[in-house]
Amino acid sequence: xxxxxxxxxxxxxxxxxxxAVGLGNVWKFPYMCGQYGGAAFIAIYLVFLVILGYPxxxxxxxxxxxxxxxxxxxxxxxxxxxxxxxxNGYIGMAGCYLLMMYYTMVSGWMLYYFFRYLTGSxxxxxxxxxxxxxxxxxxxxxxGTMILFMIIAVVLxxxxxxxxxxxxxxxxxxxxxxxxxxxxxxxxxxxCLLPGSGTGIRFYLVPDFTAMQAxxxxxxxxxxxxxxxxxxxxxxxxxAIFGSYLDKERSLSGEALSITLLDTFVALMAGLIIxxxxxxxxxxxxAGPSLIFITLPNIFxxxxxxxxxxALFFLFLSFAALSTVIAVFENIISFAIDLWGxxxxxxxxxxxxxx
Numbered sequence: 001x002x003x004x005x006x007x008x009x010x011x012x013x014x015x016x017x018x019x020a021v022g023l024g025n026v027w028k029f030p031y032m033c034g035q036y037g038g039a040a041f042i043a044i045y046l047v048f049l050v051i052l053g054y055p056x057x058x059x060x061x062x063x064x065x066x067x068x069x070x071x072x073x074x075x076x077x078x079x080x081x082x083x084x085x086x087x088n089g090y091i092g093m094a095g096c097y098l099l100m101m102y103y104t105m106v107s108g109w110m111l112y113y114f115f116r117y118l119t120g121s122x123x124x125x126x127x128x129x130x131x132x133x134x135x136x137x138x139x140x141x142x143x144g145t146m147i148l149f150m151i152i153a154v155v156l157x158x159x160x161x162x163x164x165x166x167x168x169x170x171x172x173x174x175x176x177x178x179x180x181x182x183x184x185x186x187x188x189x190x191x192c193l194l195p196g197s198g199t200g201i202r203f204y205l206v207p208d209f210t211a212m213q214a215x216x217x218x219x220x221x222x223x224x225x226x227x228x229x230x231x232x233x234x235x236x237x238x239x240a241i242f243g244s245y246l247d248k249e250r251s252l253s254g255e256a257l258s259i260t261l262l263d264t265f266v267a268l269m270a271g272l273i274i275x276x277x278x279x280x281x282x283x284x285x286x287a288g289p290s291l292i293f294i295t296l297p298n299i300f301x302x303x304x305x306x307x308x309x310x311a312l313f314f315l316f317l318s319f320a321a322l323s324t325v326i327a328v329f330e331n332i333i334s335f336a337i338d339l340w341g342x343x344x345x346x347x348x349x350x351x352x353x354x355x
Contacts, residue, residue, distance in 0.1 A: 003068050004165040006245050011170040013255065014177040016242045017262040019327030023106060024231040025267040026320045027292050030274040032227055034285030036220045038275070039207040044221055048228035049264060056234045057256040064243025065252065070334035071237025092237030096331050099236065100355055107321035108149030112139060113293065114314035122297060123307035129298055136293040154355055157325045161333055162348040165245060169330050176319045183316040188272045190309065200279030204271055231267055232260065233324065241331045273313070292317070
């Protein structure tokens with residue numbers, strides 16, 4: 001079976017970046033900045049992107065292009081006789097499935113909040129902090145609601161993958177990523193223009209390494225290193241599949257650099273949306289995971305046009321989440337194609353039930 005290829009270089013960059021750009025960038029990165037000292041954390045994070053993240057992406061692309069396979073069979077094809085590198089394929093497959101066990105659920109949360117803002121049921125200046133918080137608690141206490149929106153995310157993503165690499169994954173992800181980049185610029189400009197946002201911008205962009213001591217320098221360094229891995233979706237072979245779709249004429253190092261820069265841009269801009277807004281309304285940006293679902297909705301309720309800004313923000317988060325789900329599903333589908341020779345649609349159907 002002939003290996004599919006991307007229709008354009010832009011398609012390859014945006015789909016690969018879509019795999020890397022996800023909740024690690026737009027959800028985890030801003031609250032970790034808030035927890036670990038702002039710009040000082042970012043400086044250490046950028047160092048780890050250069051010395052660890054970028055080289056590993058190049059390696060994963062090299063394995064994929066050299067084998068023309070997904071991580072399920074790439075090591076088996078490339079390893080010298082008698083070696084056991086193919087065991088890494090099992091780890092990669094398990095990693096992709098385990099990632100989707102929780103990632104699809106959280107993607108459903110983003111769709112749920114986008115739907116709530118779109119209908120206006122979560123936007124009212126008269127709502128108290130406790131009422132906004134109860135929305136999140138009620139969602140977590142409602143398995144039916146979470147499963148429904150998780151199913152929507154799963155079915156939508158698999159439907160896109162079933163259309164093929166060019167007609168589905170590449171075409172749809174290109175549109176999503178372009179919309180994501182447009183939304184992030186609009187939201188970042190709006191956040192930076194809020195009254196009192198200057199303090200948050202200084203916290204975010206001006207390093208204060210003395211503030212790291214309160215958290216523990218070792219803790220900050222470890223958090224920055226782990227975030228560099230998480231934000232680029234490396235370590236489980238998820239990027240190798242896109243290397244297998246890459247033409248031989250393309251430079252692996254050049255393409256990896258483009259994806260790393262785009263991924264980092266989205267992460268930094270996400271922080272520029274959230275942290276200045278928190279400071280503008282006198283809220284500490286270190287609330288952890290609840291920052292997105294409790295703290296920011298309270299901020300939107302205090303804004304003029306909060307319903308619009310809230311809907312745009314959670315649409316942006318939904319695009320970021322779904323772009324990763326689609327990319328990892330492409331990996332999962334390729335496992336069945338490479339291991340058992342399944343046609344794409346049969347691989348999709350099998351994995352819909354598996355997920």
